[in-house]
Amino acid sequence: MTAPTTSVPATGDEEDRPRPASAGDPFDRDVLPTPPGATSALLRSLLAPMRARVAGTTLLLLLQQAAVQAGPLLVAYAIDTAVPAFRAHDHGPLIAVAVAYVLSALASGGLQWAFVVASARVNQDVLLDLRGRIFRHAQALSVDFHERYTSGRLISRSTTDVESLRELLSEGLQELITVILSFVYISAMLLWLDPGLGAVAVASFGPLYLLVRAYRRRAGRVFQERSTAIAAVIVKFVETMNGIRPVRAFRREAANDAGFRVLNRRHERTNGDALLEMARYVIGSRLVANTAVALIVLWGAYRVADGSLELGVLAAAVLYLRRLYDPIDRLGMFLNSYQSAAASLEKIAGLLAQTPSVPEPAAPRRLPPLASEHPGREVVFDGVRFGYRTGGEVLPRFDLTIPAGQTVAVVGSTGAGKSTLAKLLARFYDPSGGRVLLDGVDLRELAVPELRRGVVMVTQEAFLFSGTVADNIAIGRPEATREEIERAAKAIGAHDFISALPDGYDTDVRKRGGRISAGQRQLVAFARALLADPAVLILDEATSSLDIPGERAVQRAMATVLRGRTAVVIAHRLSTVEIADRVLVMEHGRVVEDGRPAELTAGTGRFATLHRAWRDSLV
Numbered sequence: 242m243t244a245p246t247t248s249v250p251a252t253g254d255e256e257d258r259p260r261p262a263s264a265g266d267p268f269d270r271d272v273l274p275t276p277p278g279a280t281s282a283l284l285r286s287l288l289a290p291m292r293a294r295v296a297g298t299t300l301l302l303l304l305q306q307a308a309v310q311a312g313p314l315l316v317a318y319a320i321d322t323a324v325p326a327f328r329a330h331d332h333g334p335l336i337a338v339a340v341a342y343v344l345s346a347l348a349s350g351g352l353q354w355a356f357v358v359a360s361a362r363v364n365q366d367v368l369l370d371l372r373g374r375i376f377r378h379a380q381a382l383s384v385d386f387h388e389r390y391t392s393g394r395l396i397s398r399s400t401t402d403v404e405s406l407r408e409l410l411s412e413g414l415q416e417l418i419t420v421i422l423s424f425v426y427i428s429a430m431l432l433w434l435d436p437g438l439g440a441v442a443v444a445s446f447g448p449l450y451l452l453v454r455a456y457r458r459r460a461g462r463v464f465q466e467r468s469t470a471i472a473a474v475i476v477k478f479v480e481t482m483n484g485i486r487p488v489r490a491f492r493r494e495a496a497n498d499a500g501f502r503v504l505n506r507r508h509e510r511t512n513g514d515a516l517l518e519m520a521r522y523v524i525g526s527r528l529v530a531n532t533a534v535a536l537i538v539l540w541g542a543y544r545v546a547d548g549s550l551e552l553g554v555l556a557a558a559v560l561y562l563r564r565l566y567d568p569i570d571r572l573g574m575f576l577n578s579y580q581s582a583a584a585s586l587e588k589i590a591g592l593l594a595q596t597p598s599v600p601e602p603a604a605p606r607r608l609p610p611l612a613s614e615h616p617g618r619e620v621v622f623d624g625v626r627f628g629y630r631t632g633g634e635v636l637p638r639f640d641l642t643i644p645a646g647q648t649v650a651v652v653g654s655t656g657a658g659k660s661t662l663a664k665l666l667a668r669f670y671d672p673s674g675g676r677v678l679l680d681g682v683d684l685r686e687l688a689v690p691e692l693r694r695g696v697v698m699v700t701q702e703a704f705l706f707s708g709t710v711a712d713n714i715a716i717g718r719p720e721a722t723r724e725e726i727e728r729a730a731k732a733i734g735a736h737d738f739i740s741a742l743p744d745g746y747d748t749d750v751r752k753r754g755g756r757i758s759a760g761q762r763q764l765v766a767f768a769r770a771l772l773a774d775p776a777v778l779i780l781d782e783a784t785s786s787l788d789i790p791g792e793r794a795v796q797r798a799m800a801t802v803l804r805g806r807t808a809v810v811i812a813h814r815l816s817t818v819e820i821a822d823r824v825l826v827m828e829h830g831r832v833v834e835d836g837r838p839a840e841l842t843a844g845t846g847r848f849a850t851l852h853r854a855w856r857d858s859l860v
């Protein structure tokens with residue numbers, strides 16, 4: 242069996258490569274399969290619109306470094322020229338040096354300020370763009386993606402991972418540029434002041450380079466582990482809090498604590514490893530730097546003694562050397578933020594590289610206009626085959642025609658494929674074979690607004706967004722007036738309970754007093770669907786949280802609401818069947834009985850048996 246259209250671009254060799262048992266599903270790992278070059282392409286596309294501003298901030302940094310590095314040179318000039326001149330009662334050079342020193346300090350401060358402001362603006366814009374992209378992309382991805390990529394991971398992508406990129410941009414890059422610039426400036430300056438001393442300093446770059454390379458390699462691994470560890474902590478946290486009710490119900494707290502402690506420890510350990518690597522690096526680099534300084538001071542002192550080197554030059558050289566080896570620690574910092582940002586960026590790029598498995602049509606088609614007297618549309622399942630990625634085929638080959646305006650009740654045991662049928666009709670998924678047609682148009686070709694107006698599904702979850710009750714109903718049709726919202730609520734029997742809330746329709750559903758029960762949530766969801774006024778309404782056990790009188794009331798309302806509309810009502814209580822024109826009994830992804838309710842009840846089939854059992858249970 243082939244899986245439904247895959248959104249993960251799997252390369253041939255990836256399929257062949259034997260995988261460890263734990264790594265079966267790529268979605269179990271944090272890093273999704275990312276096409277080669279996607280990470281750098283993402284970085285480029287983020288920075289491309291700000292090329293001019295990035296160049297401008299770099300220039301500011303260049304100038305600032307020039308001002309900073311003027312210091313030791315001025316000291317050398319003061320010792321070797323200005324002080325002797327001062328002794329000869331010429332005050333000019335010393336005053337000039339003092340003024341130049343102050344000016345260079347002022348300039349470096351001013352430039353530093355300008356740089357910080359300019360680069361912060363660039364960084365904020367980059368991060369704004371990136372967060373927006375992650376949100377838009379995640380929202381556009383299909384339901385099957387979200388079923389496999391947990392919300393904890395998504396949160397981790399848009400928080401920790403974006404944050405580590407922020408660190409790189411706001412501190413890391415500045416460090417890197419400063420380090421490179423000071424190396425270049427200072428080496429040139431030293432070589433110019435005294436080629437011999439300069440050569441010793443430049444020779445020390447060899448061991449430093451090896452040190453940096455080793456650190457980079459080892460820290461890379463450690464940082465990868467660390468970022469996976471923190472993501473696991475977040476995933477566990479989010480999952481536990483999302484499932485807080487079953488956690489309480491089954492007294493899972495202790496087990497969860499233990500699990501969380503393990504993950505937390507792992508994160509702590511990887512953090513420790515990272516610090517250890519950093520410490521090794523700092524110790525190594527200090528060793529190299531101090532050895533080089535000692536050599537230069539020794540040799541320089543000899544040469545000052547025999548008169549081949551001026552004292553001022555030696556002083557400047559030592560000052561420069563200190564400045565030269567100072568940035569090495571910061572290079573380590575840069576490598577740190579670079580490594581974690583690279584790991585994060587790769588994960589973000591992997592997420593952004595996912596393509597929706599339910600893509601928007603390239604050439605969208607419109608539905609034929611509705612005849613005003615009947616708002617329904619014809620639904621056809623034409624040889625539909627479908628299976629979830631993680632399981633076998635749920636619908637082996639499904640054919641069904643629902644004429645416009647018909648109300649179809651679907652019954653059948655749990656796992657028969659009723660919800661799958663509903664989700665295919667709402668285009669949460671695309672079939673792997675065959676077509677689902679709405680008035681003759683394949684759902685895959687249908688323009689998104691047309692689909693939104695065409696098919697609406699109400700499920701038992703009945704999710705409410707933060708906002709008022711009225712806002713939640715208005716999701717069905719954002720431009721609806723308050724009168725229309727209330728009319729929808731009245732039609733479904735939700736008006737009374739809404740009016741009894743502290744602020745009526747303006748009650749915030751997340752605030753105290755705005756708490757509403759599962760059954761009431763379902764009524765709000767109904768009103769929302771009704772307001773949307775779709776051609777096809779799907780109700781998937783949408784009344785399951787209502788009590789019997791509540792369900793009765795909804796059913797009475799349904800009779801009017803559904804009139805003329807095409808409706809698929811998946812029912813867990815057989816009473817719903819009474820409002821249907823037609824009943825389908827599903828087993829194992831197939832329709833095993835299909836007929837008018839009265840016919841089926843009177844017959845000897847499965848439905849008749851079910852119905853009799855249900856009748857008996859009522860008395």
Ligand SMILES: Nc1ncnc2c1ncn2[C@@H]1O[C@H](COP(=O)(O)OP(=O)(O)O)[C@@H](O)[C@H]1O
Nearest residue numbers: 388629631632635654655656657658659660661
């Ligand atoms: N998101 C999913 N991923 C994988 N398998 C699923 C998913 N949803 C449902 N299934 C499987 O598909 C089959 C049909 O499920 P469903 O359509 O929900 O049945 P029903 O609504 O009739 O109870 C079941 O075997 C179920 O395990």
Ligand SMILES: [Mg+2]
Nearest residue numbers: 659660661781
């Ligand atoms: Mg179901």
